[in-house]
Amino acid sequence: xxxxxxxxxxxxxxxxxxxxxxxxxYIDRIFLHERTGSVALKGLEASNRDVRxxxxxxxxxxxxxxxxxxxxxxxxMPGGTAFIQTTRKAALAAxxxxxxxxxxxxxxxxxxxxxxxxxxxxxxxxxPDSHTGTLGGLxxxxxxxxSTEAEHxxxxxxxxxxKPKTMRVTFNGELSTGVTAKDMILTLIGxxxxxxGIGYAIEFAGNAISKLSIEARLTLCNMTIEFGAWSGLVxxxxxxxxxxxxxxxxxxxxxxxxxxxxWQSLQTDPEASFDKEITIDCSEIVPQVSWGTSPxxxxxxxxxxxxxxxxxxxxxxxxxxxxxxxxxxxxxxxxDGVPIDAAFIGSCTNSRVSDLRAAAEILKGRKIADGVxxxxxxxxxxxxxxxxxxxxxxxxxxxxxxxxxxxxxxxFYAGGESFGLEERVISSTNRNFENRQGPRxxxxxxxxxxxxASAIKGHITDVRNINISKTDQD
Amino acid sequence: xxxxxxxxxxAAPIMRINIDTDVIIPSREMKxxxxxxxxxxxxxxxxxTEPGGRxxxxxxxxxxxxxxxxxxxxxxxxFGCGSSREHAVWAMAEWxxxxxxxxxxxxxxxxxxxxxxxxxxxxxxxxxxxxxKQVESDPDNxxxxxxxxxxxxxxxxxxxxxxxxxxxxxxxxxxxxDGIAITMRQDHEIMAFQERDKLKRPWIYI
Numbered sequence: 001x002x003x004x005x006x007x008x009x010x011x012x013x014x015x016x017x018x019x020x021x022x023x024x025x026y027i028d029r030i031f032l033h034e035r036t037g038s039v040a041l042k043g044l045e046a047s048n049r050d051v052r053x054x055x056x057x058x059x060x061x062x063x064x065x066x067x068x069x070x071x072x073x074x075x076x077m078p079g080g081t082a083f084i085q086t087t088r089k090a091a092l093a094a095x096x097x098x099x100x101x102x103x104x105x106x107x108x109x110x111x112x113x114x115x116x117x118x119x120x121x122x123x124x125x126x127x128p129d130s131h132t133g134t135l136g137g138l139x140x141x142x143x144x145x146x147s148t149e150a151e152h153x154x155x156x157x158x159x160x161x162x163k164p165k166t167m168r169v170t171f172n173g174e175l176s177t178g179v180t181a182k183d184m185i186l187t188l189i190g191x192x193x194x195x196x197g198i199g200y201a202i203e204f205a206g207n208a209i210s211k212l213s214i215e216a217r218l219t220l221c222n223m224t225i226e227f228g229a230w231s232g233l234v235x236x237x238x239x240x241x242x243x244x245x246x247x248x249x250x251x252x253x254x255x256x257x258x259x260x261x262x263w264q265s266l267q268t269d270p271e272a273s274f275d276k277e278i279t280i281d282c283s284e285i286v287p288q289v290s291w292g293t294s295p296x297x298x299x300x301x302x303x304x305x306x307x308x309x310x311x312x313x314x315x316x317x318x319x320x321x322x323x324x325x326x327x328x329x330x331x332x333x334x335x336d337g338v339p340i341d342a343a344f345i346g347s348c349t350n351s352r353v354s355d356l357r358a359a360a361e362i363l364k365g366r367k368i369a370d371g372v373x374x375x376x377x378x379x380x381x382x383x384x385x386x387x388x389x390x391x392x393x394x395x396x397x398x399x400x401x402x403x404x405x406x407x408x409x410x411x412f413y414a415g416g417e418s419f420g421l422e423e424r425v426i427s428s429t430n431r432n433f434e435n436r437q438g439p440r441x442x443x444x445x446x447x448x449x450x451x452x453a454s455a456i457k458g459h460i461t462d463v464r465n466i467n468i469s470k471t472d473q474d
Numbered sequence: 475x476x477x478x479x480x481x482x483x484x485a486a487p488i489m490r491i492n493i494d495t496d497v498i499i500p501s502r503e504m505k506x507x508x509x510x511x512x513x514x515x516x517x518x519x520x521x522x523t524e525p526g527g528r529x530x531x532x533x534x535x536x537x538x539x540x541x542x543x544x545x546x547x548x549x550x551x552x553f554g555c556g557s558s559r560e561h562a563v564w565a566m567a568e569w570x571x572x573x574x575x576x577x578x579x580x581x582x583x584x585x586x587x588x589x590x591x592x593x594x595x596x597x598x599x600x601x602x603x604x605x606x607k608q609v610e611s612d613p614d615n616x617x618x619x620x621x622x623x624x625x626x627x628x629x630x631x632x633x634x635x636x637x638x639x640x641x642x643x644x645x646x647x648x649x650x651x652d653g654i655a656i657t658m659r660q661d662h663e664i665m666a667f668q669e670r671d672k673l674k675r676p677w678i679y680i
Binding site for chain 1: 491492500501502505506508509550551552557558559560579581585599640642657664671675677678680
C-alpha cells in the first residue's frame with residue numbers, strides 16, 4: 001500500500017499498536033533545556049527512575065541564560081540560576097550529553113541539534129519545547145512535548161501517541177528576491193489560521209521546497225507549531241545528506257552508505273494520499289509582517305492593517321479588535337511605515353549563519369536609525385564563531401547592533417530582559433503573543449532581512465526597496 | 475495523579491480564540507524548578523493590574539464571585555496553543571480547574587492536561603457558546619456536569635452532549651495512572667524492538 005513519508009517513519013518506530021490509532025512509538029533522540037528539562041530530570045530523580053540510554057539524550061542551556069558578553073550562571077530573571085544549576089547537576093548525574101555554558105557548542109536546542117548531527121533524517125526526536133518541529137527540516141519526525149512526557153521518554157525511550165492525520169502543503173513556483181522561508185510559513189498561517197494544522201503532521205513539498213537551503217527548511221518547519229500542527233517535515237534529499245555528513249553525532253563513515261540507502265527510501269510514494277492538501281504559489285508571496293497578537297495576524301508588507309469590521313466571524317473579529325488595541329494600531333494604516341523602537345535578530349526560527357549573513361548584506365555600510373535599539377543573538381556558539389570568521393559581527397556592530405552570546409534571549413521574557421512597556425519591536429522570532437517579549441511589548445514578526453532593513457529605516461519597511469541579491473533558494 | 479470521573483461545578487467562560495500558554499502563565503511567573511506554587515501566576519497579565527504585581531484586576535472573570543470557585547473553564551478555539559510549558563497546566567490544576575471545554579486545543583497542552591488530572595473536552599463551538607450564555611445568566615446555579623465514564627457534558631438546561639477522547643487518555647484520567655508504570659509493562663517489547671532496529675539502523679545506537 002502506498003505510504004506517505006510520515007507513515008513510513010511512524011511504522012519504523014512502532015513498537016506496539018495499542019488500538020484506536022494509538023501506538024507505543026520508539027524515540028531515537030531526546031533533547032532537553034534548562035527551562036522544562038530541569039523539571040523532567042528532577043521528576044525522574046524523585047521517582048528513582050534512571051534515564052534509559054543516556055548517550056542518546058542531550059541537554060543544553062538556552063532559555064534562561066544571560067546573553068550579554070562575559071555571562072555566567074547569574075541571570076536577570078530572579079531564580080533563573082537555580083534552573084541552570086539544577087539542570088547541570090541532574091544532567092551530569094544521569095550521564096546525558098550536556099552542552100553547558102562555556103562550551104562553544106552551547107546554543108539554542110533546535111540550532112545545535114542539526115549542527116551536531118543529533119537530528120537526522122527519519123529519526124523520531126522529542127524535546128519539551130514547542131519548536132522541536134524545526135528538525136523536520138532535515139526529514140526528522142520531531143515534535144514538542146510536556147515535561148511529564150519528557151520523563152516518560154527519558155525513562156522508557158518511548159511515547160504513547162495517537163497517530164496524527166497527514167497533510168501535504170505544496171509550495172510551487174519561484175520565490176521573489178527578498179522573500180524567505182519565514183515569509184512562506186507566515187503566509188500559510190495567515191491564510192489558514194493558527195488552528196489550521198491542529199491534529200496534523202505535515203509534509204512540505206513542491207519545487208519551491210526542493211530549492212530551499214537546509215537552514216531555510218529548518219525555519220519553515222520551525223513555525224509549524226504556530227499553524228497548530230503536531231509536526232512538519234521536508235523529505236530528505238541530496239542536500240540533506242551533504243548537510244549531515246561528517247557532523248559529530250551523524251553516522252560514521254562505515255555506516256554512511258547504509259544510512260543514506262535507508263534515508264533515500266523515506267519519500268512519499270507517488271500514489272499515497274494525505275488527509276488534507278494545501279497548495280501555495282510562491283510567486284504570490286511578498287515579505288510578510290505580523291500586525292497583531294497571533295501569528296495568523298499577518299499581512300504582506302504592501303498591505304494596510306486590516307479592519308476588524310470587515311471580518312464576518314465574531315470570534316476572529318473580537319480577537320482582531322483586542323489585538324489592535326494591544327498593538328496600538330489603527331485599521332487602514334499602511335504596514336510599510338509603522339515606526340519601531342527596537343529590532344531583534346535571533347531565536348530558533350532565524351539565528352543561523354545564513355540568516356545572519358542575509359541580514360549583514362542589508363546592514364553592510366549602513367547605520368540603524370537614531371533611537372532604535374537593535375540586538376543580534378546568534379543561535380549557537382559555533383554560529384557566532386562562524387559569523388565572526390566572516391566578519392559578520394563587525395558589520396552588525398558597525399551598523400549599531402549589539403552582538404551577543406547565544407541563547408533564546410529576548411524571543412521571550414524568560415531571560416528577564418525586555419525592550420520595555422509599549423515599545424514596538426520588529427523581530428525575527430516566532431511569537432507575537434501579548435506580553436511575550438516583555439510586559440506590554442509590541443512584537444512584529446518578520447524575516448531577518450526585513451528586520452535589518454526596518455532597523456535602518458526606523459520603521460517597518462519593504463526590504464525589496466533596499467538593494468539585495470539573494471533569496472533562501474539556491 | 476488525581477482521578478477524574480464525574481465533576482459538577484461552576485464554569486467560567488473566557489471566550490477568546492487562541493489563548494496561548496504565555497497568557498495562561500507568563501515565563502517570569504515560572505520562578506522555581508517545581509510543579510508547585512504556580513497558581514498565583516496563572517493568567518497574571520489579565521488577573522492583576524500591573525505586570526508582576528498582585529493587585530487584583532476586578533474586571534477579570536476569575537476575580538469575581540462565584541467564578542473564584544470555578545472548576546470548569548469554557549473557551550474558544552486553539553486553547554493552550556504556543557509554548558509547551560506544562561507549568562500552564564500545573565498552575566491551573568493547583569488553582570482548582572479540573573475540566574476545560576473548548577472547540578479545540580493546542581496539541582501539547584491537551585497531552586499535558588491528560589497527564590495532570592485535567593479533562594480536556596472538545597465540543598462544537600456553537601455548543602460551547604450556548605453553555606457560556608447559560609452559565610453567565612446565573613453562574614451560581616447554572617452548573618455544568620462532566621462525566622468521563624460515559625463521555626458526556628450536561629448543560630444547566632439538562633441537555634446532554636457527548637464528546638470523544640482516546641481510550642488511553644480516558645483510562646489514564648479515570649484511574650489516575652502513571653504513564654511510565656504502564657509502559658514499563660512492555661519493557662520486553664521495547665528491548666526486542668531495539669535488537670531488531672540495531673540491525674536496520676545501527677547509526678542510531680550511539
